[in-house]
Amino acid sequence: MAVVSGPPPYRDGAVVQPQPGQQVGFFTDSSICIGCKACEVACKEWNHVPVDGLNFLGSSYDNTGELGANSWRHVAFIEQNRPVAADGTGGMRWLMNSDVCKHCAHAACLEVCPTGALMRSEFGTVVVQADVCNGCGYCVSACPFGVIERREGDGRAFKCTLCYDRLKGHMQPACAQACPTQSIQFGPIEELRVRARRRLEDLHEQGVTDARLYGVDESDNEVGGLNAFFLLLDEPEVYGLPTHPVTTTRNLPQMWRTAAVAAGMLALGVLAAFGRRR
Amino acid sequence: MSSYYGRPILKQPIWGPAVAAYFFTGGLAGMSGALSFMARVRGNRALANGALVASVAGLGVSLPLLVMDLGKPERFLNMLRVVKPTSPMSIGSWILSGFSAATGVAAASELAATVRPRALVPALDIIRPLGLMAQGAAALLGTGVATYTAVLVSDTAVPAWHEGRLEMPFIFAGSASASAGGAAAILTPVADAGPARRLAVGGALVEVAASELMKGRLGPAARPYKEGTVKVLDQLSTGLTLGGAALLATLGRRRPPAIVGGAMLLAGSLCKRFAIFRAGFESARQTNGEGPEGPRAKSLPPRDSAHVRTLSSRRTSAIDAVTETEKVRQQGAKPK
Numbered sequence: 001m002a003v004v005s006g007p008p009p010y011r012d013g014a015v016v017q018p019q020p021g022q023q024v025g026f027f028t029d030s031s032i033c034i035g036c037k038a039c040e041v042a043c044k045e046w047n048h049v050p051v052d053g054l055n056f057l058g059s060s061y062d063n064t065g066e067l068g069a070n071s072w073r074h075v076a077f078i079e080q081n082r083p084v085a086a087d088g089t090g091g092m093r094w095l096m097n098s099d100v101c102k103h104c105a106h107a108a109c110l111e112v113c114p115t116g117a118l119m120r121s122e123f124g125t126v127v128v129q130a131d132v133c134n135g136c137g138y139c140v141s142a143c144p145f146g147v148i149e150r151r152e153g154d155g156r157a158f159k160c161t162l163c164y165d166r167l168k169g170h171m172q173p174a175c176a177q178a179c180p181t182q183s184i185q186f187g188p189i190e191e192l193r194v195r196a197r198r199r200l201e202d203l204h205e206q207g208v209t210d211a212r213l214y215g216v217d218e219s220d221n222e223v224g225g226l227n228a229f230f231l232l233l234d235e236p237e238v239y240g241l242p243t244h245p246v247t248t249t250r251n252l253p254q255m256w257r258t259a260a261v262a263a264g265m266l267a268l269g270v271l272a273a274f275g276r277r278r
Numbered sequence: 279m280s281s282y283y284g285r286p287i288l289k290q291p292i293w294g295p296a297v298a299a300y301f302f303t304g305g306l307a308g309m310s311g312a313l314s315f316m317a318r319v320r321g322n323r324a325l326a327n328g329a330l331v332a333s334v335a336g337l338g339v340s341l342p343l344l345v346m347d348l349g350k351p352e353r354f355l356n357m358l359r360v361v362k363p364t365s366p367m368s369i370g371s372w373i374l375s376g377f378s379a380a381t382g383v384a385a386a387s388e389l390a391a392t393v394r395p396r397a398l399v400p401a402l403d404i405i406r407p408l409g410l411m412a413q414g415a416a417a418l419l420g421t422g423v424a425t426y427t428a429v430l431v432s433d434t435a436v437p438a439w440h441e442g443r444l445e446m447p448f449i450f451a452g453s454a455s456a457s458a459g460g461a462a463a464i465l466t467p468v469a470d471a472g473p474a475r476r477l478a479v480g481g482a483l484v485e486v487a488a489s490e491l492m493k494g495r496l497g498p499a500a501r502p503y504k505e506g507t508v509k510v511l512d513q514l515s516t517g518l519t520l521g522g523a524a525l526l527a528t529l530g531r532r533r534p535p536a537i538v539g540g541a542m543l544l545a546g547s548l549c550k551r552f553a554i555f556r557a558g559f560e561s562a563r564q565t566n567g568e569g570p571e572g573p574r575a576k577s578l579p580p581r582d583s584a585h586v587r588t589l590s591s592r593r594t595s596a597i598d599a600v601t602e603t604e605k606v607r608q609q610g611a612k613p614k
Contacts, residue, residue, distance in 0.1 A: 059283040066285055076282060112433060114367035115353075116360040134356045135349015137292035138367050141434040141562070144572045146289040155349025222575055237571065240282030246573040248433050248440050249364050255429045255443050256363075262428070262447035263421040265484075266309065269455060270316045270417075273477040 016187040017170040023124035025227035027192040030097035033183040039073040039098045042178035069151035072160040073175050074099045076239050097239050101147045101160035106224030109139035109148050111249040125162040144245040222246040287565040296347040298555035300340050301427045302548045305454030307336030308423030315417035328465035334385050366430040377419040383412035424454035437499035437570040438561030445492035453547040455481025460543030463536050475530045478543050482523035499570050502560035511553035518546030
């Protein structure tokens with residue numbers, strides 16, 4: 001049973017031609033995702049992302065499992081028993097959402113990268129330079145979303161590039177282009193934010209009060225804002241998203257200060273160990 | 279509250295045991311460098327050389343460990359491609375490089391001065407003060423080497439590491455002092471090893487105190503430290519560290535207890551690093567709904583009613599939903 005019905009909500013959207021200097025990103029509207037996984041396939045095809053096994057995970061129609069070095073789009077499938085009929089009787093709803101790297105405005109992966117392999121592109125996206133990355137793995141533990149990962153057999157870290165090469169060619173990313181329902185929308189961030197808020201209002205008016213935005217407002221995260229945000233129909237953690245993601249480099253000055261105090265204590269400790277000069 | 283099919287939100291750290299081992303060897307090398315310099319300044323030649331040997335040995339193991347753990351070991355020099363204050367690993371790489379260079383010069387000059395080949399004596403007399411300067415630099419950078427690794431683990435999304443950020447530098451500093459003091463107590467005649475013993479005992483106390491403080495303060499993020507292998511390692515570390523310190527403090531003036539005590543402190547420090555390291559893996563795994571899902575937010579904003587559904591306030595996890603779906607299927611299959 002469909003969660004949301006009605007005419008296609010985004011009929012007037014023209015295809016965006018990204019320009020350098022423009023801040024672009026994704027708005028993924030999960031209310032019209034049909035779980036076709038065209039985004040996953042298009043991403044793998046365009047970016048030559050290797051196969052990482054054909055597995056049956058036993059998690060509904062999701063056999064990808066999670067984002068990682070070899071999965072830059074991941075369609076989540078959630079089966080829920082909900083009163084969906086007007087009289088409040090039982091039924092089943094299926095939630096689907098195509099997850100992706102959030103390209104955080106204060107990206108922890110980028111900030112902790114010691115080689116400078118992770119960089120901010122001219123489109124405001126976060127990209128790994130494969131020819132620089134030495135596979136230290138710091139980004140893996142820094143990402144509060146569990147997105148970036150080191151590729152086995154290769155040793156370097158990989159994640160969504162927001163199709164950097166296509167952006168440079170003024171084309172939209174492969175996943176957005178392949179999405180048949182416009183659930184994945186690509187464009188300038190500010191425009192997408194407006195569109196997301198309008199869509200939420202429409203859904204609330206239609207009685208879909210479960211709908212909420214994730215990562216559109218700065219208040220629900222401490223990563224400086226998400227360049228890929230979502231419209232969800234349940235709590236973020238149901239989709240495997242953290243409720244309130246935090247970029248921990250936010251606390252780095254405090255950590256450096258504490259370490260400096262500890263280092264000072266060490267120096268004094270060594271001095272004290274020798275006592276007064278005899 | 280279970281997350282998506284019980285999957286952790288965070289990825290497991292990709293670091294191997296080499297990194298935990300480096301936290302130990304790096305701390306040992308750094309604080310041994312500081313101890314050696316101070317002993318040299320105070321004219322305690324035996325202790326200065328004993329600590330220098332420990333420093334060079336620790337450093338000699340550290341560098342291969344670090345390179346080994348990279349996904350692309352041949353690109354280790356990329357660590358010095360940029361200077362990046364937002365990356366503890368970048369700053370650490372520079373501190374460690376400086377420390378390595380200084381320790382290398384100090385060790386070479388000391389070696390040359392001890393051997394004193396006759397043809398090189400005039401040159402050696404010029405190098406000698408350079409060696410002392412290098413050792414001073416190594417001492418200063420050594421305290422950095424012993425503490426930056428705490429910032430490195432703290433600056434991650436792993437709750438058991440990040441939430442302990444206020445105690446972690448003191449645990450690491452104490453652990454490094456205990457191991458360096460212990461190593462020097464083993465390598466130096468007991469008559470000259472007094473300062474090493476005092477450093478070891480002080481370090482051991484700081485390590486254990488800071489560690490207990492952290493576990494008490496962390497709340498739900500402390501769970502990984504209190505269960506399974508990590509708990510065993512942690513308790514082993516506390517026992518070895520306190521035992522070794524007690525031994526050095528009481529019977530440290532006799533050679534055999536000094537060696538045993540020093541070895542216990544070294545083992546205790548190693549166990550502590552592995553306990554903290556392994557706790558991070560478990561903590562990342564517990565982001566599947568068992569524990570905190572990530573770093574604690576500074577202030578959770580009051581939820582705007584526009585963002586929260588009002589009709590159905592029931593929270594249904596993915597796992598519950600699947601079992602409920604099964605029930606529906608079974609009910610549907612029943613003949614009416």
